[in-house]
Amino acid sequence: MKARDNPFSVERIEKIRYRPLHTTFDSLLLRLEELDYRAAITGPQGAGKTTLLEDIRDHLDRTGRKTAAIFINDMSPLTRPARKRFLASLTGREIVFIDGADSLNTLTWLAFKRAILKRAAGLVITAHQPTSLPSLIECATTVDLFRSIVADLLPEDVRLDSQTIDRAFERHAPNIRIALRQLYDTCAER
Numbered sequence: 406m407k408a409r410d411n412p413f414s415v416e417r418i419e420k421i422r423y424r425p426l427h428t429t430f431d432s433l434l435l436r437l438e439e440l441d442y443r444a445a446i447t448g449p450q451g452a453g454k455t456t457l458l459e460d461i462r463d464h465l466d467r468t469g470r471k472t473a474a475i476f477i478n479d480m481s482p483l484t485r486p487a488r489k490r491f492l493a494s495l496t497g498r499e500i501v502f503i504d505g506a507d508s509l510n511t512l513t514w515l516a517f518k519r520a521i522l523k524r525a526a527g528l529v530i531t532a533h534q535p536t537s538l539p540s541l542i543e544c545a546t547t548v549d550l551f552r553s554i555v556a557d558l559l560p561e562d563v564r565l566d567s568q569t570i571d572r573a574f575e576r577h578a579p580n581i582r583i584a585l586r587q588l589y590d591t592c593a594e595r
Contacts, residue, residue, distance in 0.1 A: 406595050412558045413589035418582075421554055423457040426545060433457075434464065437541055442500045442527025445536045448544030451580025454531040455504050457544065461529065462502050471498045473525070477505035483517075492520050500527035507532040546579040554581065555588065563592065 408414060425433060437444055446454045462472050475491060477483045483491075495501070501521050506514060518537075521528050530538060551574040552567075559565065569591060577584040 406592050408593070411589055411592050412560055412563055413585050413592060417558055418585055421456075421557060423453045423460050423544075424550060424553070425457075425542065426547065426550065428542070430460065430464075433542060434461070437461065437529065440539050440541065442529065443522070443538055444529050444541035445506075445538040446529065446531045446541050446544060447533065447535055448542075449533060449579045451577070451582040451584075452544035452546050453581070454544050457542070458502055458504055458529065458531050462500075465500060470500060471496070471526075472502060473499040474502040475504070477503065477508040479508065483509060488513075488517055492517075492524060495521070495524040497524060497526065499525050500529065501525045503528070503530045505532075506530035506536065507534065546574075546581050548574050548578075551581055551584060554585070558585075565591070 411417075423430075446457055448454050462474060465472055473491070473495065475483060506518075509517060515537075518528065528538065529541070530536065535543075548571060552570060555565070555570050565588065570588070573584040573587040573591070574581075577587065
């Protein structure tokens with residue numbers, strides 16, 4: 406199978422948006438408003454934290470709220486000069502979104518968080534563990550959620566047996582992203 410035809414290509418996977426398990430997107434937005442736009446999205450790697458963060462930010466942008474975002478990880482660290490530039494760019498109206506806040510060391514994070522909350526209208530972060538910010542949601546995955554995503558990605562002319570799908574999830578759970586990569590490889594071998 407050619408890469409462009411693979412149902413698990415990055416382009417196709419990125420079109421799949423966050424699917425809350427025990428709530429709705431609208432309920433999450435209402436809770437975020439109740440939390441005065443100060444909240445953490447937590448959960449393990451590959452459980453949808455980044456996708457949910459992007460979806461919330463997109464919604465707020467579409468409804469006229471001003472937002473600012475930072476992505477932090479080991480490959481994209483947030484240096485001191487970058488933190489200063491970011492803080493200087495804030496006007497007080499933005500809701501700040503930080504993906505990977507727990508990549509910063511504790512002292513740096515506490516100082517950065519305090520500075521943001523003084524200069525911004527809100528702060529929504531992703532982290533693997535609970536933080537000092539109130540929890541908006543703890544992202545989780547299930548085999549049923551994985552099956553649903555796979556069903557949405559598979560065109561009618563491509564078949565994968567349920568054992569292959571379930572084994573991919575079981576092997577990589579709770580990381581749906583890596584389980585989908587395994588299915589990409591499975592389709593590529595055909």
